[in-house]
Amino acid sequence: MKDHPVRNSIYNVYFSPTKATQKIAYEVADAIAADRDLTSIAINLTKPKSRPVRAGGQENDVFLFAFPVYSGRVPAVLIDCIDQFEGDGAKAVVVGVYGNRHYDDALLEAADLLGERGFKVIAAGAFIGEHSMAPRVGAGRPDADDLAVAAQFGHDVAALIEQGATETPAIKGNRPYRDGMPDTGARPATTDACTKCGICVKLCPMGIIDADDPAQVADGCLQCNACVKGCPQDAKRFEGEQAAAIVAMLEGNCLERKEPELFL
Incomplete structure (x- = not known):
């Protein structure tokens, strides 16, 4: 320290x-x-x-x-x-x-x-x-x-x-305080567009993306989307029904500035 x-x-x-x-x-x-x-x-x-x-x-x-x-x-x-x-x-x-x-x-x-x-x-x-x-x-x-x-x-x-x-x-x-973020085990998926450049590995605040194989993401994801936003190949994303439901809820209720x- x-x-x-x-x-x-x-x-x-x-x-x-x-x-x-x-x-x-x-x-x-x-x-x-x-x-x-x-x-x-x-x-x-x-x-x-x-x-x-x-x-x-x-x-x-x-x-x-x-x-x-x-x-x-x-x-x-x-x-x-x-x-x-x-x-x-x-x-x-x-x-x-x-x-x-x-x-x-x-x-x-x-x-x-x-x-x-x-x-x-x-x-x-x-x-x-x-x-x-x-x-x-x-x-x-x-x-x-x-x-x-x-x-x-x-x-x-x-x-x-x-x-x-x-x-x-x-x-x-x-x-x-209200209940915090539940641990759902959600983590980003990696598409075939990944070039293993390692940018997502460096960006992850939890250090849970494998340096040798960035498609491997361990437990503990914050869903901060640093890897998604920072990937130059757009190869990281959150997929599935849960992620879609969250986006739909937010876009349906929270677009007003x-x-x-x-x-x-």
């Missing part, structure tokens, strides 16, 4: 298999860093070898925790990571990126988990990204308007810090 002991910094900590969360995280973190004259430290939790990592802060540091929302919850793969975080009074900001359905209890859950680790959560934001399973849902998100909102959110957070804010705002969500929700 790696230590990141730099003080007077903003820690931009994110998990982002398809880059949508990363885009939002950098907009928010860069705005806070500029306004507060902080050193920005990026900690990317996406790749398996980057987890877990000890990270945290001191009283004058800011800790941004950004993640994609999976089934209305914080991705289960990040819970062990959060257990390694140490707040020590640092102010924290929660950012969740969801696929235009709903973020449900994810922001509240993240705020609770960080609070338990000694952080003072002073703000949270729910942003929209293209849905991993249904590209028509949230297509092209985050877009320029989303990124502008994210940057302004960062400036507003910096202003809160200047004012000495320490209280957690009223964040939408419920306790107990949603806007970011901010809690300050």
Whole structure:
């Protein structure tokens, strides 16, 4: 595990298999860093070898925790990571990126988990990204308007810090949290178009795609679709009745544009 002991910094900590969360995280973190004259430290939790990592802060540091929302919850793969975080009074900001359905209890859950680790959560934001399973849902998100909102959110957070804010705002969500994503054993299929280039192997945040035979995918798939979106041959896809039903539900109910929700 790696230590990141730099003080007077903003820690931009994110998990982002398809880059949508990363885009939002950098907009928010860069705005806070500029306004507060902080050193920005990026900690990317996406790749398996980057987890877990000890990270945290001191009283004058800011800790941004950004993640994609999976089934209305914080991705289960990040819970062990959060257990390694140490707040020590640092102010924290929660950012969740969801696929235009709903973020449900994810922001509240993240705020609770960080609070338990000694952080003072002073703000949270729910942003929209293209849905991993249904590209028509949230297509092209985050877009320029989303990124502008994210940057302004960062400036507003910096202003809160200047004012000495320490209280957690009223964040939408419920306790107990909704059930998380069930383990259905779903995993992407691989077509004959696969050239074994290895791109999907490198992109998989769980490290479960076989390097010698990328058609072999072990248990533990998050259905993040990083391999699907990143394959230059379009050789990876989710197939079958279950995947089709999920896409149909999302396209039937979630095409109307949603806007970011901010809690300050």
